Amino acid sequence: MPDLERLYPRPGTVTAQVAVDDATSVAHGDIGAFDPRVIALLNDLSQELTKLSRAEPALAPLAFFMRRSATTQLGAATLGNLPAACRAMPQGVVFHIPPTNVDTLFLYTLSIALLAGNANIVRISENAGPATEEILELLFAALDRYPAIAPFVTVVRFSRDSEALAMLSSAADVRMIWGGDASITAIRHAALRPHAKDLTFPDRLSVAGIRASAWQEAEPEVRLDLATALYNDTYWFDQMACSSPQQLILIGEPAGCAEMLEDLLGHLDRIARDRYKLPGGQAINKMVAVVEAIARGSDSLSWNSNSSVAIGGLTLEDATDIRPGGGFFSTQTHADLIDFAPQITRRVQTFASFGFDPADLDAFAVALNGRGIDRMVPIGRALDFSEIWDGKNLVLEMLRLVSIN
Amino acid sequence: MSAIDDLIDAPQFSLTPQERDSTLLPLLNHLVEWHSQRSEVYHDLIAAGGLPNPETTGVAALPYLPVRVFKQLDLMSIDRESVVKVLTSSGTTGQNVSRIYLDAENATRQQRALSSVMTTVLGPDRLPMLIADTRAIIASRSTFSARAAGVIGMMTFGRDHTWLLDEDMTLQLDVLEAFLAKHDGRPILIFGFTFMVWQYLLQSIPPGKYDLSRATLIHSGGWKKLESVAVDNDVFKAEWARRTGLVSSHNFYGMVEQIGSIFVEGEDGWLHCPNFADVIIRNPEDWSVAPAGQPGIIEVISALPTSYPGHVLLTEDLGVAEPDPGPGGWRGTRFRVLGRIPKAELRGCSDTHSAKVNTSA
Numbered sequence: 001m002p003d004l005e006r007l008y009p010r011p012g013t014v015t016a017q018v019a020v021d022d023a024t025s026v027a028h029g030d031i032g033a034f035d036p037r038v039i040a041l042l043n044d045l046s047q048e049l050t051k052l053s054r055a056e057p058a059l060a061p062l063a064f065f066m067r068r069s070a071t072t073q074l075g076a077a078t079l080g081n082l083p084a085a086c087r088a089m090p091q092g093v094v095f096h097i098p099p100t101n102v103d104t105l106f107l108y109t110l111s112i113a114l115l116a117g118n119a120n121i122v123r124i125s126e127n128a129g130p131a132t133e134e135i136l137e138l139l140f141a142a143l144d145r146y147p148a149i150a151p152f153v154t155v156v157r158f159s160r161d162s163e164a165l166a167m168l169s170s171a172a173d174v175r176m177i178w179g180g181d182a183s184i185t186a187i188r189h190a191a192l193r194p195h196a197k198d199l200t201f202p203d204r205l206s207v208a209g210i211r212a213s214a215w216q217e218a219e220p221e222v223r224l225d226l227a228t229a230l231y232n233d234t235y236w237f238d239q240m241a242c243s244s245p246q247q248l249i250l251i252g253e254p255a256g257c258a259e260m261l262e263d264l265l266g267h268l269d270r271i272a273r274d275r276y277k278l279p280g281g282q283a284i285n286k287m288v289a290v291v292e293a294i295a296r297g298s299d300s301l302s303w304n305s306n307s308s309v310a311i312g313g314l315t316l317e318d319a320t321d322i323r324p325g326g327g328f329f330s331t332q333t334h335a336d337l338i339d340f341a342p343q344i345t346r347r348v349q350t351f352a353s354f355g356f357d358p359a360d361l362d363a364f365a366v367a368l369n370g371r372g373i374d375r376m377v378p379i380g381r382a383l384d385f386s387e388i389w390d391g392k393n394l395v396l397e398m399l400r401l402v403s404i405n
Numbered sequence: 406m407s408a409i410d411d412l413i414d415a416p417q418f419s420l421t422p423q424e425r426d427s428t429l430l431p432l433l434n435h436l437v438e439w440h441s442q443r444s445e446v447y448h449d450l451i452a453a454g455g456l457p458n459p460e461t462t463g464v465a466a467l468p469y470l471p472v473r474v475f476k477q478l479d480l481m482s483i484d485r486e487s488v489v490k491v492l493t494s495s496g497t498t499g500q501n502v503s504r505i506y507l508d509a510e511n512a513t514r515q516q517r518a519l520s521s522v523m524t525t526v527l528g529p530d531r532l533p534m535l536i537a538d539t540r541a542i543i544a545s546r547s548t549f550s551a552r553a554a555g556v557i558g559m560m561t562f563g564r565d566h567t568w569l570l571d572e573d574m575t576l577q578l579d580v581l582e583a584f585l586a587k588h589d590g591r592p593i594l595i596f597g598f599t600f601m602v603w604q605y606l607l608q609s610i611p612p613g614k615y616d617l618s619r620a621t622l623i624h625s626g627g628w629k630k631l632e633s634v635a636v637d638n639d640v641f642k643a644e645w646a647r648r649t650g651l652v653s654s655h656n657f658y659g660m661v662e663q664i665g666s667i668f669v670e671g672e673d674g675w676l677h678c679p680n681f682a683d684v685i686i687r688n689p690e691d692w693s694v695a696p697a698g699q700p701g702i703i704e705v706i707s708a709l710p711t712s713y714p715g716h717v718l719l720t721e722d723l724g725v726a727e728p729d730p731g732p733g734g735w736r737g738t739r740f741r742v743l744g745r746i747p748k749a750e751l752r753g754c755s756d757t758h759s760a761k762v763n764t765s766a
Binding site: 279280281283287290291294298299301303305306 | 449748
């Protein structure tokens with residue numbers, strides 16, 4: 001019987017069977033979809049996270065997502081728009097396998113699964129950083145304050161090759177897997193029961209698009225705000241979150257785009273030099289990336305400082321694995337947004353934009369016809385989490401519809 | 406004879422920085438031109454403005470490549486048919502390896518250059534040679550490790566090669582004693598990797614038992630493992646002197662990406678550049694040349710590479726330089742290696758996608 005390290009409840013080594021029994025014994029128990037006690041717990045935790053977010057601004061959107069008014073509204077919108085004569089019930093046991101290194105992500109999916117009334121097993125990576133530990137402490141303290149809800153959450157840690165994975169998978173009704181393509185494929189070798197389903201969130205890449213004329217027409221303070229918003233989108237997670245834009249697409253006449261790009265990069269560079277601490281060794285990673293880009297045909301290079309580097313002239317496909325992060329942009333110029341559409345693949349997740357009409361964006365989405373891009377947001381909102389993610393409504397995925405006729 | 410051959414064949418460590426500007430710099434400028442015409446990537450990088458470099462004069466103004474690109478790209482300035490030798494480096498655990506392409510001319514020249522450096526250090530005669538390693542590393546002729554390649558390269562400069570360690574790294578005292586009896590009182594050469602020389606050789610020699618005062622020790626391979634047990638070069642040398650009377654100890658620094666070009670520790674305890682090579686310490690904030698005494702990133706420069714654009718390479722090692730001259734008579738910029746730059750630890754939502762360019766050592 002494989003052992004695992006249980007972090008919550010009662011830290012210690014237990015068998016995987018114990019974790020499974022704990023979760024299955026409460027599943028379909030006494031909390032339903034959008035239970036007021038779950039809403040209260042999340043609101044409580046949101047207030048704790050808000051305090052922490054003064055030091056770590058990337059936590060602010062998470063805290064915002066979990067506050068009472070947001071979750072209540074989500075519940076009303078979800079339950080008020082069900083098909084006729086349907087009720088929404090929990091799926092049962094949700095097994096969460098969040099990514100190693102975006103510290104906040106597991107709380108979003110745990111929140112949604114709890115709001116839907118599910119029992120949860122969360123696997124925390126062995127390589128999780130100190131920020132994860134800090135967030136876990138807040139979570140555990142909040143669970144302790146809500147003893148009726150606490151049994152619905154088990155948090156564990158086990159090594160990559162442990163047989164615990166197979167046992168926990170066999171108990172899950174929904175398994176959520178985030179990670180690189182290879183990790184997801186490896187995890188999916190652990191079988192689910194026939195009725196159960198995987199929700200996978202593989203490696204994605206994201207793009208920022210700006211209409212050059214809109215930038216040029218903007219007042220200086222609007223430009224600064226926009227550059228700051230783009231800074232937040234890109235640098236908060238070292239530009240390595242799936243939704244952090246790594247590509248900059250400029251739309252307009254070539255000369256205007258070139259002028260705009262220089263201005264934008266200058267703004268970004270000043271902000272980044274002021275606020276961003278470049279991880280040690282990262283500048284050399286960018287140098288290697290530059291040479292790789294040149295080898296693939298990149299014809300322009302802008303090295304404002306170690307904090308902001310841009311190359312130009314590569315297609316999305318050629319630039320896809322040249323993504324060192326920490327302020328490295330592959331740039332392209334097109335006359336029209338629609339001209340960029342042929343390069344979009346399933347891998348593209350977020351399109352963060354400035355200067356386009358809703359009709360332009362809608363036409364872009366229609367032209368793509370689902371081939372890629374799951375979300376379009378204004379620049380500055382790329383890292384916001386939403387229950388609509390990677391093309392799925394996560395709340396509905398956590399629920400089963402029971403029709404009553 | 407060409408200018409590079411003049412630099413190689415003369416006694417090494419003899420040129421002042423000013424003399425290097427008039428002899429070495431023109432060769433390097435020529436190499437920039439040479440590789441621009443032959444390596445498309447090198448040409449296009451320079452055409453795009455090159456990597457950041459605020460310096461405008463001297464060797465510091467030369468465009469550089471990060472040494473790790475040889476792990477990512479096949480860079481060469483010759484036709485593939487001219488390649489006679491492909492050198493590979495071992496990275497740390499499981500990473501890509503560098504691939505260095507040599508043609509016949511470059512292969513010959515790097516051997517002559519290394520030989521010239523060693524002759525300056527060891528004298529013209531091949532000395533009886535003790536190897537602080539096990540013969541097992543060369544047992545498989547087809548797959549030499551980087552360690553084996555290093556030993557084999559060095560064996561050229563000695564004779565009566567005697568392997569001191571058995572397969573489990575135990576010093577064979579009887580082998581050592583027989584060797585010392587045979588070459589009683591005459592100069593000998595000892596070679597090995599720094600950590601092994603310390604851990605498996607010196608630690609197994611009882612203090613005062615053998616007289617190695619006429620031996621010259623050549624060692625390389627980095628101080629990382631020894632730093633963890635608080636052994637630096639001063640401690641290393643003092644302990645050799647205390648246990649064996651050995652006083653002639655030369656650490657050296659080099660890399661497969663500039664094969665043949667090694668920087669050797671002089672009497673002053675600093676690493677020195679041979680006449681066909683140079684070194685720069687760059688400030689990693691803006692890539693300007695760091696003032697003497699201020700730590701920065703080591704850039705190594707060599708006039709040897711003609712078959713691949715490896716003449717100016719930014720390493721991932723930290724170092725510090727001192728101006729010429731120091732005590733001991735060797736000339737040129739002197740430097741010390743302080744260790745590796747830290748590996749960038751990035752956040753991100755994927756656990757695999759950054760591997761391509763982020764984590765190579």
